[in-house]
Amino acid sequence: MSKFSPCLWFDGKVEEAADFYVDAFEQGAIKQTDYYVDSEHQPKGSILTISLTLAGQEFILLNGGPEFKFTPAISFYVECETEEQIDQLWKKLSQEGNVLMEYGEYPFSSKFGWVADRYGVSWQLVLAGRPQSIAPAFLFTKEQSGKAEEAMNQWISIFGDGNVEYVQKNPDGTISQALFTMHGQPFRVMDGGAVDHDFTFTMATSFYVYCKDQEEIDRLWDAVTAKGKEWPCGWMEDEYGVCWQTVTSDMEKLFDNSDPDRAYRVMQELYKMKKIDIAALRAAYEKKE
Structure with a gap:
């Protein structure tokens, strides 16, 4: 299992979006679908998340509601192996989308383009001559501009x-x-510079961090939120x-909804938390009615 997986926050249409991405990428597959077991956030029985893989990278699509919108501050840099591959991917992702950088030849590549797809998710496509891969790319704008290198080193x-690779x-x-890796996965950062961008990071794109135990959760939580913010769940x-x-x-x-009552108990316990308490979730899972 990879250490990090992008989580994309959708306002409905999560099933439609999953099918769209799986169709767009040659190596795309839906892994699992989970459903809401209560009606506090979305109708009970509606889709909660869909996990899928695209070019070997896991993505989590979350049906969260209208609170957050995607911005180009976080995009996905897709290296493509052949012209046919990148042409087809551009055609599919740009349909009903918004082109941010025209698809064509640039000094750094014979084919490159940047597009926000029909759902607002941003993709940078580049002809690299290597097997297709996906790397999250962070664009530091507004008050964060100039902090890309600092953030990269802090995350590492x-x-x-x-x-740091490049x-x-x-x-x-x-x-x-700049290109860097964490736990073998590639990431990119850029500073926005003098360009007056009207967007920055939002919770619409977040990242799962798979932790081995409570000790790792505690350590990461303390380090990340020391100058940041704590949020529920x-x-x-x-x-x-x-x-x-x-x-x-x-x-x-723990969140397997094959037993709705048990899944409901675990979910209610999760809603009480900010930092994850694995023992409390397991106790809710194992509780006998």
Whole structure:
């Protein structure tokens, strides 16, 4: 299992979006669908999340409601192997979408384009001549502009097992483009510079962080929220406005809705929490009525 998985917050149409992405990517597959077991946030029985894989990367699509909207502050950088592959992917993702950088030739690649798809999720496509891969890309704008390098180094320090692979700087010392890895997964950061962007990070795009135990959850929670914010249900916002969610490998079992009453107990326990308490969730799971 990968350490990090992007979580995309949708206002309905989550099933439609999952089908759209699986169709767009050659290596796309739906893994699991989970449903609401109460009616506090969405109608009982409606879809809660759909997990899928695209080019080997897990994505979680969350049916959360209208509170948050996607912005280009977080996009997904897709390296494509062949011209046919990138042409087809661009055609599908740009249909009914909003082109942010025209698809064509650039100094760094013979084919590149940046598009927000019909749901608002942003994708950067580049012809790289390597097997298709996806890397989250963070664009630091507004008051966060100029902090890309600082954030990259901080994330590596907090989440561990990281390495800076490549850095290209602007004349003023800000980051034009940087590539780094954490736990073997690629990430990119950029500074917005002098461009007057009207967007920044939102909770519409967050990242699952799979933790091995309560000790790791506690450590990450303290480090990320030290200058950030605590949110319910294991969500934590760092000082740059990027959101992360602590989850464990057995949460899939704990929230299994094959037993609706048990799933309801566990979900009600989760709603009481900010930082995840694995023991409390397991106690709710094992409780006998």
